[in-house]
Amino acid sequence: MKAIVFTKYGSTEVLKLKEVEKPSPEENEVLVKVYAASTNPLDWRFMKAKPFLARLENGIRKPKNTRLGADIAGRIEAVGSKVTQFKPGDEVFGEKFETGLGGFAEYASVPENSLTLKPNNLTFELAAAVPLAALTSLQGLRNEGQIQSGQKVLINGASGGLGTFAVQIAKAIGTEVTGVCSTRNLDMVRSIGADHVIDYTKQDFTRTGIQYDLIFDTVGNRSVSDLNRTLKSNGICTVAGFTNMARLMETSLKGKWVSRAGNKKIGMMKTVHTNKDDLLFLKELLEAGKVIPVIDRSYPLSETAEAIRYLETGRARGKVIITIV
Structure with missing residues (x-):
């Protein structure tokens, strides 16, 4: 599958679109075919290792985790043996912040408790803007x-x-x-x-x-x-x-x-934590129209570097989205 990878710290020039191995879900995970992802400031902070403390988490000299992208929205393709909440074909949204990122890709394995069903009134792009x-x-x-x-x-x-x-x-x-x-x-x-x-x-x-x-x-x-x-x-x-x-x-x-x-x-603020109940609460607000995601721009996966460059300017209104399919 195609994914955005970086093997050294630096500006957006370190981001490469590469062919990598398609993940297989663990027993408590689902495999999601990603239709849209969302950029966040943590992406360029991890990419640049700024502040320097980021290197303590992801490697002093080079990144141990070479993937970016916390937010995803897509359709479940396969489920692990202990998954009870979802089935193949379900449309979902959620995040991978606490499980190693990797949303800027055609597929992602995600713990079932980090996802919930996508509201029917949202596109994949709008849903991907939400989680983190x-x-x-x-x-x-x-x-x-x-x-x-x-x-x-x-x-x-x-x-x-x-x-x-x-x-x-x-x-x-x-x-x-x-x-x-x-x-x-x-x-x-x-x-x-x-x-x-x-x-x-x-x-x-x-x-x-x-x-x-x-x-x-x-x-x-x-x-x-x-x-x-x-x-x-x-x-x-x-x-x-x-x-x-x-x-x-x-x-x-x-x-x-x-x-x-x-x-x-x-x-x-302390670090945000993935919480199934909070995702469900947000889903209710989204379905009721009390919260409507604001999207500034969308970029294809191949232009992820440009999307993050724009996010770094601090001028984005709402979210900057990566479309995968």
Whole structure:
């Protein structure tokens, strides 16, 4: 089968479309014929090994896992001997983040608990946009942000892959949502449900005088002091992205100090975990039309390098998709 492979760290030039062995599912896995996949920032971070800590996980000098791609949507071709939830022919979506990536390929073996049935109202491309970004947004808002109906919630980076899901999930939970984005994305962020929008090119959301119960920061470009000033008493800020190591370390270390010293909590989000119940919850939101994936561009598998180059610019509205079939 064809798959995207990288055997050394570097820019997108290290990505090659190659013929590799078609996987065989283990007893608790299914073999999925992949119709669409989705790019995520983790793809270019693993590809470049940035931050350097990524090398501790995937090899110091060269990558041990030479594949990329966490999100997939497709049709099941075969099932392992202990699989009970699916059968060949089922249309599914899910992710391979915790099982070694490999979604940028014609086939992928995936544990059955990392998948759920694809909503009938979504194409494969739309379904592939969902798993990692939507799970991250859901778990960041709910598990760490302790989101509650009636709260005032701010999403920094509301037009990106995480942000577009966070806005819609927060609205579905019953909160008042403010989205922060650039001028060209204001109308789009309003269209997906934001009650208020702030154009960061014209206004600093940390200096409006408005405070929020919950801030979900998908960018990670603000100081802990800025975020602290913008939180209400007992407010929570969960940071799910970072612009550089210095900002990551500041959020991690100074955020802990602020959280211990006062009545506000600021910190980096913990790693997202594949969760069958969460996938089913997202499926219900998708089927009800309460969450609609936003796709900026689609690229064929052979142009995966170009797709990741575009994602790296930080200008993508919503998700960037890889079409396999």
